[in-house]
Amino acid sequence: MSSDYDVDVLIAGAGPVGLTAALQLARWGVDVRVVDIKEGPATTSRALNTHSRTLEVYDQMGILGDIAPFGIRVNAFVRHLEDGPFRLEYDYDGLATRFPYMFMVDQVITERVLRGHAAVAGVTVEWDTGLSSFTQDDEGVRAVLNHAGGAEEIVRAKYLWGCDGGHSLVRKTLKLPLQGESTYTWLIADAIVDTPVARDGLHWMFPPEGLVMLFPFPDPHKWRLLDTTGEGDPDRPEEVAARFSAKFSQALGRETRVETPTWVSTFTIQQRAVPAMHVGRCFVSGDAAHVHSPASGQGMNTSIQDAYNLAWKLAMVLHGQADPDLLETYDAERVPVGQALLASTGEVMEVAMTTEEDGRDSDYAFLRQLIRGMSGLALNYADSPLTVGGDTVPDATGPRPGERLTQVDAADADTPGWTALRGAIRQPSWHLLVFAPAEPPHDAPAWLRTHLISPHRPENDRAPGSAATIHDPDQRLHQTLGAGAGDWILVRPDGYLAARGGDFTPETFGRVLACIPHLRLDIGDGSGR
Numbered sequence: 001m002s003s004d005y006d007v008d009v010l011i012a013g014a015g016p017v018g019l020t021a022a023l024q025l026a027r028w029g030v031d032v033r034v035v036d037i038k039e040g041p042a043t044t045s046r047a048l049n050t051h052s053r054t055l056e057v058y059d060q061m062g063i064l065g066d067i068a069p070f071g072i073r074v075n076a077f078v079r080h081l082e083d084g085p086f087r088l089e090y091d092y093d094g095l096a097t098r099f100p101y102m103f104m105v106d107q108v109i110t111e112r113v114l115r116g117h118a119a120v121a122g123v124t125v126e127w128d129t130g131l132s133s134f135t136q137d138d139e140g141v142r143a144v145l146n147h148a149g150g151a152e153e154i155v156r157a158k159y160l161w162g163c164d165g166g167h168s169l170v171r172k173t174l175k176l177p178l179q180g181e182s183t184y185t186w187l188i189a190d191a192i193v194d195t196p197v198a199r200d201g202l203h204w205m206f207p208p209e210g211l212v213m214l215f216p217f218p219d220p221h222k223w224r225l226l227d228t229t230g231e232g233d234p235d236r237p238e239e240v241a242a243r244f245s246a247k248f249s250q251a252l253g254r255e256t257r258v259e260t261p262t263w264v265s266t267f268t269i270q271q272r273a274v275p276a277m278h279v280g281r282c283f284v285s286g287d288a289a290h291v292h293s294p295a296s297g298q299g300m301n302t303s304i305q306d307a308y309n310l311a312w313k314l315a316m317v318l319h320g321q322a323d324p325d326l327l328e329t330y331d332a333e334r335v336p337v338g339q340a341l342l343a344s345t346g347e348v349m350e351v352a353m354t355t356e357e358d359g360r361d362s363d364y365a366f367l368r369q370l371i372r373g374m375s376g377l378a379l380n381y382a383d384s385p386l387t388v389g390g391d392t393v394p395d396a397t398g399p400r401p402g403e404r405l406t407q408v409d410a411a412d413a414d415t416p417g418w419t420a421l422r423g424a425i426r427q428p429s430w431h432l433l434v435f436a437p438a439e440p441p442h443d444a445p446a447w448l449r450t451h452l453i454s455p456h457r458p459e460n461d462r463a464p465g466s467a468a469t470i471h472d473p474d475q476r477l478h479q480t481l482g483a484g485a486g487d488w489i490l491v492r493p494d495g496y497l498a499a500r501g502g503d504f505t506p507e508t509f510g511r512v513l514a515c516i517p518h519l520r521l522d523i524g525d526g527s528g529r
């Protein structure tokens, strides 16, 4: 069959979503090509805010260490009112994370790191190569690529993944409507600003007209500036600087100088999403599937998580480890996320359009809720068809089925047990954690890695079969996961719990596994591939 296809997955678009898709598919051993119509990588900053859940995903993907040196932490949201600044510290309302802050890093750097890791995994972006049309049937997709100079290439792929941005050709060809509305026009600029406001804050200010915002870049004195009136001509950056200087000076009550911006853009906010994210063998992710207000910086964050959700499902189907129906769960899990995003980003946008008068009275409980929502930490798949028995462990503390595994603060994340577990779940696979004295099964499907979690000293433990042992000498892993002797936790490749229970036996676990639809349970070679 392989001779009938040129490639397993053709990805259109090498923005952050296409790159995440390419990297993850390559890590799962899938044959993939990623093409982009542009001559080379984008050079404008665009997404700056990276939220907590995305940082957890970067950690699991193994790319965090290369991104971390290039960012700056934001710890608070600051509203500058007439009687002074009101600082609201980021507080995720009990949602434990290793990353209790917003991380400001230029999208150019995020993409560079993703490209580098994808290249190491064996995929390099084919620039100057646009997808110009495609058709599909039950067997695959026939795509037409246009190379620089006009040469045309026909590619036959098993699947096509449209990560081709807001004007997505894939979405349009699939006739997936981008439903919603156009709203306000805002102006955005990147510039050096001479201001004493805190560099670890995201600032909202209220000049006589509109709202202006400041988001810090890691570079000294550099800020992202936003004006909700949309006034200003991007082709006249000096005038834009003068207008911002006047607005910040008025709002802060002190002279504030803005230098000529390195980048200015106006944009009309679109609040739109598709009702389905795939048709047959073709998928859309990221801006191709949903576009919204940038006020809460969700676009790239949500989009990367689309790709992180779909990549392992495609890989398992291509490796014969799951039935193709597994791919239906991409829509079931991610379409509601895109829809919910329209509501939440819409609310933030409306708050952003308030005057100081409204801002003074605005409900800070709402703002806390907002910060919690932006983090991405509360998102769960409790209602997913892939989640088994969210209520089978009513008394348990720790993460529940459907929730993310890594509900742990920075101090606990660095304990021996968590350090080993965080390393283990970087392997692209499902993971079964079995707490001693129960033993992981001697044989397991090839896509499942098994781990014995033991509080004992290493010399006292030998995990059976291909299982690995994770030692948890101070029992922080046991405590934070709410797990005791004989318990077990099944973790999906994207870090969410599929199921958990007590009194592990291979038989009861086998019955739970059989409840998760679409997975093939034949025992493989234990390699996790």
Ligand SMILES: Cc1cc2nc3c(=O)[nH]c(=O)nc-3n(C[C@H](O)[C@H](O)[C@H](O)COP(=O)(O)OP(=O)(O)OC[C@H]3O[C@@H](n4cnc5c(N)ncnc54)[C@H](O)[C@@H]3O)c2cc1C
Binding pocket: 012, 013, 014, 015, 016, 017, 018, 035, 036, 037, 038, 046, 047, 048, 049, 050, 107, 129, 130, 131, 132, 163, 164, 165, 166, 168, 169, 188, 265, 285, 286, 287, 288, 294, 296, 297, 298, 299, 300, 301, 302, 303
């Ligand atoms: C000013 C601004 C500020 C933003 N701030 C934030 C923020 O703080 N936080 C946040 O999370 N998000 C933010 N966003 C949104 C974020 O930039 C996008 O959500 C993100 O880039 C989406 O990634 P993507 O890969 O889906 O699409 P894109 O980044 O648009 O990439 C799509 C790629 O597909 C390529 N392509 C298009 N058509 C074809 C074709 N036919 N064939 C081959 N290739 C094709 C394009 O050349 C492009 O490289 C901001 C956006 C803007 C504009």
